Amino acid sequence: MEFNSAPSVVTVPEYWGHTKVKMIRFNYKWTIDDFSFWCKEECKILRSPTFFPDDNEELKWSFLNLEVLETSISIYLELLSGGTSSGVNAECTMSILNEAKGKKKTKILGVHQYIKGSDRGFKNFINKDYLLNVANGFLPKDKLTIFCEMCVKAEVIDISSQPQTQQFKLSAFKLNEDLGKLFDSEKYSDVTIVVGDRSFPVHKAILAGKLKKHRILSTIGYYEQARIDSRSDVFAAMFEHETIESKLNRVTINDIDPEVVIEMLRFIYTGEAPNLDRMADDLLAAADKYALDNLKVMCAKALCAKLSVETAAEILILADLHSIDQLKAQTIRFILTNATDVMETQGWQNMIKMHPHLIAEAFRGLVTKHNKQLDHQKDVHEMI
Incomplete structure (x- = not known):
C-alpha cells in the first residue's frame, strides 16, 4: 500500500562520503618525415619518442608503434612504465592530421586496461595505398602526422566527514578577494612602486610576505586561519635592510613595462594573474627578477601551451x-x-x-x- 505524504525536509547528515575519480587528459602529436620512404620496407616498425602527461611524469607509459604491413598500416599504444600492479585504465582516440591540422582519419580505442609491456591498437588502421595516394591529403610534404588524445584514470579519491563534526568555512577569510580589494583601493599603503611616469601605492608586508591559509580544529568545527610566509625574497631583503628603497619607501623599476608590473603586483596580492596568457614571456622575466617561483611555474605552463x-x-x-x-x-x-x-x-x-x-x-x-x-x-x- 502506498501513502502520500508531504515532502520531508532532509536534515544535515551526521556522516557523509564523496568519491572522486581523477582523470588525466592530454594530447600527443607524432610527425614522421619522408613517410613514403619508410613504407618501401614491409614489416617496418617505427616507435615514437616516449610521452607522458605534464602532471604525472612517472607515468612514462606510452609508445606509439607503427608497423608497415603488406597492404595496411598498424598502430599500437604501449604502456612502458608507471601505474599500479593491476594496470592503468585508459581511453585513446587516434587520428591522422591533414595539412590544415584537421582530423582526417579517426578511430577510437575504447577503455582498456594496460599493464607494463602490453599494447592495444589497430592492426589495419588504414589501407597503405589509400594513405600514400597524394590526392587523399594524408601526407602533406610527405609527412605523416598522428594525433593521439588520451584519457587516463589516475586515481580514486575517497573523502569522508569527521563523525559528529560540522565543517565551517568563514567568509571573513576570503583572502584573495580581500587582498585584491586592498591592492585596488591603495589604502594604508606604505611604499610606492614607480614605473616610468606611473606610481603604484602598495604595502611592504604584502610584497615581502604572503598570507597562507591553514586549518584549525575548534569546538565548533574546522575553520581557516592565516599566517604570513615569505612571498618575494627580493622585496623582503630590500625592506629588511638599510637600502635606499627602505629609507625612501620608494621602489623604482626601469626595465619592466607598467602593465607587466601591475600583473606581477596583482599576483603577489591575490595569487592570480588574469592576463597571463598574453604576457607570459614578459611576466616570466619579472617573476625571475623578483624571485616569485610560483609565478614562474605558471608562466612556464602558459608558454608550454603555446x-x-x-x-x-x-x-x-x-x-x-x-x-x-x-x-x-x-x-x-x-x-x-x-x-x-x-x-x-x-x-x-x-x-x-x-x-x-x-x-x-x-x-x-x-x-x-x-x-x-x-x-x-x-x-x-x-x-x-
Whole structure:
C-alpha cells in the first residue's frame, strides 16, 4: 500500500562520503618525415619518442608503434612504465592530421586496461595505398602526422566527514578577494612602486610576505586561519635592510613595462594573474627578477601551451635565460620532433646568431635520438 505524504525536509547528515575519480587528459602529436620512404620496407616498425602527461611524469607509459604491413598500416599504444600492479585504465582516440591540422582519419580505442609491456591498437588502421595516394591529403610534404588524445584514470579519491563534526568555512577569510580589494583601493599603503611616469601605492608586508591559509580544529568545527610566509625574497631583503628603497619607501623599476608590473603586483596580492596568457614571456622575466617561483611555474605552463613551430625557438631562449629546465627539455623535444619546420623559422635564424649554444644543445639531442633509432632498428633486424 502506498501513502502520500508531504515532502520531508532532509536534515544535515551526521556522516557523509564523496568519491572522486581523477582523470588525466592530454594530447600527443607524432610527425614522421619522408613517410613514403619508410613504407618501401614491409614489416617496418617505427616507435615514437616516449610521452607522458605534464602532471604525472612517472607515468612514462606510452609508445606509439607503427608497423608497415603488406597492404595496411598498424598502430599500437604501449604502456612502458608507471601505474599500479593491476594496470592503468585508459581511453585513446587516434587520428591522422591533414595539412590544415584537421582530423582526417579517426578511430577510437575504447577503455582498456594496460599493464607494463602490453599494447592495444589497430592492426589495419588504414589501407597503405589509400594513405600514400597524394590526392587523399594524408601526407602533406610527405609527412605523416598522428594525433593521439588520451584519457587516463589516475586515481580514486575517497573523502569522508569527521563523525559528529560540522565543517565551517568563514567568509571573513576570503583572502584573495580581500587582498585584491586592498591592492585596488591603495589604502594604508606604505611604499610606492614607480614605473616610468606611473606610481603604484602598495604595502611592504604584502610584497615581502604572503598570507597562507591553514586549518584549525575548534569546538565548533574546522575553520581557516592565516599566517604570513615569505612571498618575494627580493622585496623582503630590500625592506629588511638599510637600502635606499627602505629609507625612501620608494621602489623604482626601469626595465619592466607598467602593465607587466601591475600583473606581477596583482599576483603577489591575490595569487592570480588574469592576463597571463598574453604576457607570459614578459611576466616570466619579472617573476625571475623578483624571485616569485610560483609565478614562474605558471608562466612556464602558459608558454608550454603555446609551443608551436613558430614559437619554439623563442620559448627555448626564454627557458634557458630564466633557468626553467623542465620547459627547456620539453621545448627541445618538440624541436627534435619538428626539426625541419622549426629550422625554417625566423626565430631559429635569430637563435643561431644570438644563442648558438642552444643550437648545439638541440643538435646533441638530435644525435642522441638518431643513435637510439639506429640501435632499435639493429635490434629489430637481429630479431627478424
